[in-house]
Amino acid sequence: MKLNPAQLAEFEEQGYLFLPDVFDAEEIALLNGELPAIFAQQRPEVVREKGSEAPRTAFHVQTWNPVFERLARHPRLVEPGAQLLGSDELYMHQFKVNAKAAFDGAVWQWHQDYGTWAADDDMPQPRAMNIALFLAEANEFNGPLMFIPKSHRLGKLRAGHDVTTTSYPLWTIDHETITRLVAEGGIVAPKGAAGSMLLFHGNLVHASGSNLTPWSRWIVYLSLNRCDNAIRRFKRPTYIANRDFTPIAMLPDDCLTAYARERRPAAE
Amino acid sequence: MKLNPAQLAEFEEQGYLFLPDVFDAEEIALLNGELPAIFAQQRPEVVREKGSEAPRTAFHVQTWNPVFERLARHPRLVEPGAQLLGSDELYMHQFKVNAKAAFDGAVWQWHQDYGTWAADDDMPQPRAMNIALFLAEANEFNGPLMFIPKSHRLGKLRAGHDVTTTSYPLWTIDHETITRLVAEGGIVAPKGAAGSMLLFHGNLVHASGSNLTPWSRWIVYLSLNRCDNAIRRFKRPTYIANRDFTPIAMLPDDCLTAYARERRPAAE
Numbered sequence: 001m002k003l004n005p006a007q008l009a010e011f012e013e014q015g016y017l018f019l020p021d022v023f024d025a026e027e028i029a030l031l032n033g034e035l036p037a038i039f040a041q042q043r044p045e046v047v048r049e050k051g052s053e054a055p056r057t058a059f060h061v062q063t064w065n066p067v068f069e070r071l072a073r074h075p076r077l078v079e080p081g082a083q084l085l086g087s088d089e090l091y092m093h094q095f096k097v098n099a100k101a102a103f104d105g106a107v108w109q110w111h112q113d114y115g116t117w118a119a120d121d122d123m124p125q126p127r128a129m130n131i132a133l134f135l136a137e138a139n140e141f142n143g144p145l146m147f148i149p150k151s152h153r154l155g156k157l158r159a160g161h162d163v164t165t166t167s168y169p170l171w172t173i174d175h176e177t178i179t180r181l182v183a184e185g186g187i188v189a190p191k192g193a194a195g196s197m198l199l200f201h202g203n204l205v206h207a208s209g210s211n212l213t214p215w216s217r218w219i220v221y222l223s224l225n226r227c228d229n230a231i232r233r234f235k236r237p238t239y240i241a242n243r244d245f246t247p248i249a250m251l252p253d254d255c256l257t258a259y260a261r262e263r264r265p266a267a268e
Numbered sequence: 269m270k271l272n273p274a275q276l277a278e279f280e281e282q283g284y285l286f287l288p289d290v291f292d293a294e295e296i297a298l299l300n301g302e303l304p305a306i307f308a309q310q311r312p313e314v315v316r317e318k319g320s321e322a323p324r325t326a327f328h329v330q331t332w333n334p335v336f337e338r339l340a341r342h343p344r345l346v347e348p349g350a351q352l353l354g355s356d357e358l359y360m361h362q363f364k365v366n367a368k369a370a371f372d373g374a375v376w377q378w379h380q381d382y383g384t385w386a387a388d389d390d391m392p393q394p395r396a397m398n399i400a401l402f403l404a405e406a407n408e409f410n411g412p413l414m415f416i417p418k419s420h421r422l423g424k425l426r427a428g429h430d431v432t433t434t435s436y437p438l439w440t441i442d443h444e445t446i447t448r449l450v451a452e453g454g455i456v457a458p459k460g461a462a463g464s465m466l467l468f469h470g471n472l473v474h475a476s477g478s479n480l481t482p483w484s485r486w487i488v489y490l491s492l493n494r495c496d497n498a499i500r501r502f503k504r505p506t507y508i509a510n511r512d513f514t515p516i517a518m519l520p521d522d523c524l525t526a527y528a529r530e531r532r533p534a535a536e
Contacts, residue, residue: 103443107478140408141455143477175371179482187409187481209411210375210478213455214447 001076001253003083011084015152016200018190022076023133027256028194032135034067035218039099045239050167054104057168059096060239068097070259072222075250077131080199081224085127089247093117093128093231094223094240097135100143105211107143107165109172112151113223114202115159116171121241122233126156128225132198135218137191143211144189145198145219148181152201173205181205224248269344269521271351279352283420284468286458290344291401295524296462300403302335303486307367313507318435322372325436326365328507336365338527340490343518345399348467349492353395357515361385361396361499362491362508365403368411373479375411375433377440380419381491382470383427384439389509390501394424396493400466403486405459411479412457413466413487416449420469441473449473492516 003017011017023031039046039055045064047057062072071077072095082088099105113130117123138144159171190198200206202223211217225231230245238244252258271285279285291299307314307323313332315325330340339345340363350356367373381398385391406412427439458466468474470491479485493499498513506512520526 103446107480110480140457141414141477146409146480175482178371182482189408207480209409209480212375212378212414212475212477214443214450 001079003080008083011199011201014149015204016147016149016190016198018192019197019199020192021195022197023195025195026260028135030067030256030260031071032218034065035097035135038065038097044237047168049101049104049106052104054101055099056106056166057096057098059094061097062095067256067259070251070255071220073248073251074255075253076197077133077222078224078248078250081129081131084129084199085224085226087226087228089227090224091227091230091242091245091247092222093123093225093242094221096221098219098221100208100211100217100219102214102216103212105143105217107210108208109162109165109170110178110205110207111159111170111172112157112203112205114156115173117202117231118156119159119171120233120236121231123225123229123231125229126202127229128202128223130200130202131222131224132200133220134192134194134196135220136216137193138217138219139191139215140189142213142215142217143209144191144217146187146189146207146209147200148178148205149185149188151181151185151205152203154203156203157205178205269347271348276351279467279469282417283472284415284417284458284466286460287465287467288460289463290465291463293463294528296403298335298524298528299339300486302333303365303403306333306365312505315436317369317372317374320372322369323367324374324434325367328363329365330363335524335527338519338523339488341516341519342523343521344465345401345490346492346516346518349397349399352397352467353492353494355494355496357495358492359495359498359510359513359515360490361391361493361510362489364489366487366489368476368479368485368487370482370484371480373411373485375478376476377430377433377438378446378473378475379427379438379440380425380471380473382424383441385470385499386424387427387439388501388504389499391493391497391499393497394470395497396470396491398468398470399490399492400468401488402460402462402464403488404484405461406485406487407459407483408457410481410483410485411477412459412485414455414457414475414477415468416473417453417456419449419453419473420471422471424471425473446473
């Protein structure tokens, strides 16, 4: 899956790119079938919402779930990243499923991912980005991702360490700065069906609201980094900030459906 | 301002009615000019968000602000209520400004207002409703009101007393019921500019999400009740559940601009 020049230019200009219909219904059903068991696990990689048992994030799922192990090396996720980051030598800095669970999904305050990658992990340059795959519809009601377009052009912004708002500590950006950025760039919330993808720059300022609806808004994030931009501080656990800088070896495009076929009981 | 038969039928069917452009820019500017001083007051009527100094609600503003004193008797708010409730003898059960403040505005869980009016105030029948006036734009990002259309037809639903989620106790509806209602009716979030109005039935199930944006989503609520349906329990303070059942005497349609004219310094 190659991005065309118009798509590359749009990413450069806006800081993100929305791609509908990247994964089909069979692939999404296969991935979603794993989620109940993933979120049910009691292990450090599964972070719960503050004051609730609802899942917030399941980290490093590729090491403990065979379907997500394949997804983490899927060419439809990795190839666009290679194009946009200008290197075929990419490693996975982070891989997770965010639940934004029905009724209980809580906010993520305004932040740049690179802010956290730099402050906590000492990543040298913002040559890293996110590939997000919708496992459920994101609509206007269930806390979709909100972006401030073009904010990636401002470099790394000053941030404060928020350890109180939610269960997951984050380097967040102050209200005055957000007010100024929104006055310039506005806010967008790309919405779409399960199977859609959102690619966004490590410096793009984003947030997401609460989810009060009965519709969970599951999303997978593959954070790709260039191998020549590997992190230099190992403060966070490896399941949050991966210390294995081996380049990703992509699987075939049909790796998910092939896995499902292999596992299906043989016909009589 | 009279509602036409199609509007009356729509309210009956859906449980709400959205009316754009009811108040003009001059009137809205006059009302908004009062808000900073209103929200700055330290008094029991001004409720703050949990764990923050951000205002959540200012109750009973008509008794302590002269502009809102006029708004509470404005014919564009009261007349449609009289039509929909089928009586010219209406009193104000509650009058407030909800701030849904920029960055800090927190959620209101799914509830019916009549659920609280019945449980706390012993209001005999759901012959009461809300007239909401937008003092700021409500858009998809700043925590707009969410309705479950047609849910008013189910009567009063079982509710539990939520005293933990936010700073304001509310009788809220359980997740299982909401899931069922949304499967039937969906969710809508009427959006529009300052000056728009939303009329909704006391039994319409509604909620609103967090506001992470720099755009406060101020809204005035006039809760109208029929005088022959007055509350019978005085558990809550009168500034939350009004004990004065005097019928509202409407003011002229230009009462806001006339007030502004009177107060303007005379030309030399």
